[in-house]
Amino acid sequence: MIFVRKQSKIITTFFEIKTKKKENVIKRKIFIFFKDSDCLPGITFIVIFGYQSINPASGQGNMRNIAQRHKIILAELEKDGYVRVHDLSERLEVSEVTIRKDLKELEERRMLIRTHGSASPVSPLTIDRHIDEKEKVQVNEKTRIAEAANRLLQKNDRIIIASGTTVLTFAQMITITDPITVITPSVKVSLILSYKPNIEIIQLGGTLRKSSASVIGPYAESLLTEMMCSKLFIGIDGLDLDLGLTTSNIAEAHLNHYMLNAAQEVIVLADSTKFGKRGFGKICNLNKIHHIITDRNAPGNIIQIIREKGIEVTLV
Numbered sequence: 444m445i446f447v448r449k450q451s452k453i454i455t456t457f458f459e460i461k462t463k464k465k466e467n468v469i470k471r472k473i474f475i476f477f478k479d480s481d482c483l484p485g486i487t488f489i490v491i492f493g494y495q496s497i498n499p500a501s502g503q504g505n506m507r508n509i510a511q512r513h514k515i516i517l518a519e520l521e522k523d524g525y526v527r528v529h530d531l532s533e534r535l536e537v538s539e540v541t542i543r544k545d546l547k548e549l550e551e552r553r554m555l556i557r558t559h560g561s562a563s564p565v566s567p568l569t570i571d572r573h574i575d576e577k578e579k580v581q582v583n584e585k586t587r588i589a590e591a592a593n594r595l596l597q598k599n600d601r602i603i604i605a606s607g608t609t610v611l612t613f614a615q616m617i618t619i620t621d622p623i624t625v626i627t628p629s630v631k632v633s634l635i636l637s638y639k640p641n642i643e644i645i646q647l648g649g650t651l652r653k654s655s656a657s658v659i660g661p662y663a664e665s666l667l668t669e670m671m672c673s674k675l676f677i678g679i680d681g682l683d684l685d686l687g688l689t690t691s692n693i694a695e696a697h698l699n700h701y702m703l704n705a706a707q708e709v710i711v712l713a714d715s716t717k718f719g720k721r722g723f724g725k726i727c728n729l730n731k732i733h734h735i736i737t738d739r740n741a742p743g744n745i746i747q748i749i750r751e752k753g754i755e756v757t758l759v
Contacts, residue, residue: 512537512545520555520562523742525684525719527561530744561684563719577608584714584738587759589613591736592676592712596623600673603702604632606657606695607678609712611635617642626672628698629657652695659694667701675706679713681720684748687729689722696724708733715740729754 512535519526519534528546532539546562549555555562589612596602598621604610606629614625614632620641627633628647636642647667649660677699681689688711690696703709709732718741734755737746746756 509545509548513549516542516545516549516562517554523744525561525563525742525745527744527748529560563683578611580608581714581716581738584740584759585609585612586616587738588712588714588736589616591757591759592710593617593619595674595710595734597621597673599623601626601670603627603667603672603675603677603706604629605675605677605699605702606632606652606655607712609678609714610676613676613712626667626670627657628659628663629655631656652692655692655695657695659692659698663698664701667698667705670705672706674708674710675702676710676712677702677726679711679717679726680722682711682713682718682729682735682745683721684729684745686721686725688726688732689720690724690726691722693724696722696726699726703727703731710734710736712736714738715742718742718745 515535516526516531519531528539528542531542531545535542546555546557550557550562585608588609592613593616596617596619598619601624604614604625604627606627611629611631614627614629614635617636617639622641622643624643624645625632625636626645626647628649630646630651633644633646636644645666647658647663649658649663651657652659677688679688680691683689688699690699703726711732711734713735715738718737729749729752732754734757735749736757736759739758741758746758750756
């Protein structure tokens, strides 16, 4: 920044020079006086004043120390369930190298788990729970998600409804009166839809997985290879930006692979508690899905990243 003031034959110029040394910004103020006279033409007086050192981790509006940065990182993680190195670097006004060191230290203290360019809560792994237990959790959120999914159904749709409590709620909410066909591994889904005369049901066969009241195994997988459906409505146990979609049972995840291959459009029904979590069995990467329906408590930063990948997200 340069200021020039002219008074009589004296011109005063003020320079504010900023230089960087590592992460410190050095401000130097230099006054240059130009005095022109008949006796001493072109004489210049330069006065350099003291400098002010501003550290982005300690200056006004910036983070003062490591402990304060760690506190904010953990608060962001608790709020959103996921943090990115780049976002933290801008938020705390320090380099990404510094943020990675912070995350490494917090991981060593078992306060989070680092992933590629990001971090997730210390216990991201899901556990396998019985369907009767999971039906009692996030009931209102699952109902809103199911209602939104119901609006996507069209006449003569041939859809796959996977297993899980959110897709089970979706089956309960189906109101379309036009004919559709439903393929499902879930015994409960078949029983619910058996009372609707307009819905043709294809129940997949195989080994009954009692905790989810659904079938798994090669018989179900083989039948899916002979089908092509318009939509797959799938529930999950975890959604992680790096790992993708996961479930707590590896055999169920394997069956889901065949469902993905049999569907033109993949629609994920998942409440906000599934974000930032990881199950034992991987279903697919995020680039395999087209649409996610979730509740408004889903972490905003993850939703933004998902949308940037070209995936439609409906918040209910």
